[in-house]
Amino acid sequence: MGLQQLSSHPFILLRTVCFAALLGAQAYFPSESAAQLSDSDRARLVSQIRYDASQITEDRFPDLELAKQDVTEKIDAVRKFMLAQRSQSNGQAWLDYLDLAPLSEALQSDSLSDVARSAIDVRFRLIGNIEGLEMSSLTRLRSSIEKLLAAIRFRDGEKAAEQLGKQLESLAERIEAMDQIPSAEDAAALSALVSLLEESQQVRGVVASIREVFGRPNVAIFVGESAIQQAVNRDVNRSRPIRDCILGTRIIGEAYTTGFVTANLLPSIGAARIQVSLNADVSTRSTGYNGPVKLRTTGNAQVSATRTLNINESGVTMDPAFATASLNTEITAIEHKLKLVRRIARKKAAEQKPKADRIAVERMRQQVGEEFAQQTREASGMETPNISQKIAPTLNRLSLVDPARLWGSTDDALFVDTTLRRNDQISTTVSRPPISVAYDAAIQIQESVVDNALGPFLAGRTVNEAMINDLLAESGRPVEKKESEDAEPPFEIDFARLQPIVFEARDGAIRFGVRGTRFAQGERELKVPMEITATYRPAMTPEGHAILIRDADVNVDFPGRKRLSVSQAGLKRTIQKRFDEVFPESLLQREIEVPQTVEIEAIRGRQYRAHHIDSRDGWLTIAVH
Known part of the structure; x- marks a missing residue:
């Protein structure tokens, strides 16, 4: 702590797309619903506000003496922690930066204005993107100071209760007059009051209801299907040797595959779903050896394979691969020096051809499926980037919380819907x-x-x-x-x-x-x-x-x-x-x-x-x- 051959492979590219999506910024609401402030939500909020306003009591406001005592204890804990550091100079540098002495002295005085001023100064030093401010001893002190400031604000229970009741009635009237799409001024006023209500430790029902209604995602990140397809879609054009044995006939030849790999998004909530498909034609030219007889054959096959990838912050999971194949073969020549042997071989080949074709089709289907499964498996072989872990230190330094996120996909895009707000904040009611x-x-x-x-x-x-x-x-x-x-x-x-x-x-x-x-x-x-x-x-x-x-x-x-x-x-x-x-x-x-x-x-x-x-x-x- 301180103050100060594979590069063009379509499945490798698919892996990079998955990784890119994982690095993208969790409750989802379809945008088509065009959600706004409904009349039923408006009536429910007003009813909750007026009921809770009648339940305000002086004894539920934050206790000032307990808050002061807690801050004193947290200051002592920070000092002990810093002085126990292996590097004493570093620990002392932190104490010099925090400058806790004025606040400690103010807490022993009778001047609440001095306490508030010193507490605000320390709080400012506890918030910022400075490496180390995420340390738990410091975040606990910051939270304690914020509770102290709230206790100072509500120290006169009788007066605070009266003012809070007036603010709640004003809030109810404002919500009654609020448009279905609240104005920026209405949203800002509502947000400020929610923060105040949360600090008061009163009217918990109002806070919960407002946060529910104004709780839709406020950030959305999209990757279009076209971008995913640009990275994944590829032509397939390759040849491979054939080495096989079917019904006692040894087969040697060459197979030529031409086709394409495509990626398409599937509608999904909770994870983005990408269906990867292979569609290809395979032409074969081979020679079969059965004793002294040679069989010249050609073939044409259509093969396909599909697999669905499910992507969210936990990583990439995959449904089983599914492959199909169809094959047409033709014996173009039977070679032997004796005509009788050729005639017998032709008859025998005709009898065995249906069974041989079925065996060949099944082997081709299995081979395509296994190869496709192996290649797509590479897309899930990445180390899952833990987004929460990566951003948690910065969020803690800035007194923010890890935003809720939800992954999903439509026919057109992969998306991450995000809701960024603390317990004393709202988001929006408009989709x-x-x-x-x-x-x-x-x-x-x-x-x-x-x-x-x-x-x-x-x-x-x-x-x-x-x-x-x-x-x-x-x-x-x-x-x-x-x-x-x-x-x-x-x-x-x-x-x-x-x-x-x-x-x-x-x-x-x-x-x-x-x-x-x-x-x-x-x-x-x-x-x-x-x-x-x-x-x-x-x-x-x-x-x-x-x-x-x-x-x-x-x-x-x-x-x-x-x-x-x-x-x-x-x-x-x-x-x-x-x-x-x-x-x-x-x-x-x-x-x-x-x-x-x-x-x-x-x-x-x-x-x-x-x-x-x-x-x-x-x-x-x-x-x-």
């Missing part, structure tokens, strides 16, 4: 829209994903310009500053505690930005709620690629304020100018190239470009080919 174009791969993201993923990390945090530039650089888009003769001091912004990130996908546009409570640059400071957003709209390039183009101006709004002072208005222009550099004028204009270091041969070095962008009902869809 993903259908994708109206063909694609090699596609992704659909619902609005809730962005706040669920970034909210725990950014909520209430102070971020400066350098940090924003670092984040953008890590995402692959360094900020290209516009040249200016006047060097301005860097800025910093305090993110809002609720919904710090704005992400809306509605009516063909994407609105993206941040919500803040303070903006400062040098000695100038603006402490008011603000929204800084940019709106992007899909467009097509002359080459047929889809990109997102930003509306001309970055929007800076101050909700609830009608008028700003002269100095505040000047700072608004500064905010607009600085974030004009943060929000690029276009997105998705670059091609996506799979690195040459990727082990999956079928996609190594391939380049993809977006060719379809859709934004509606809270869903952003991007399809590439």
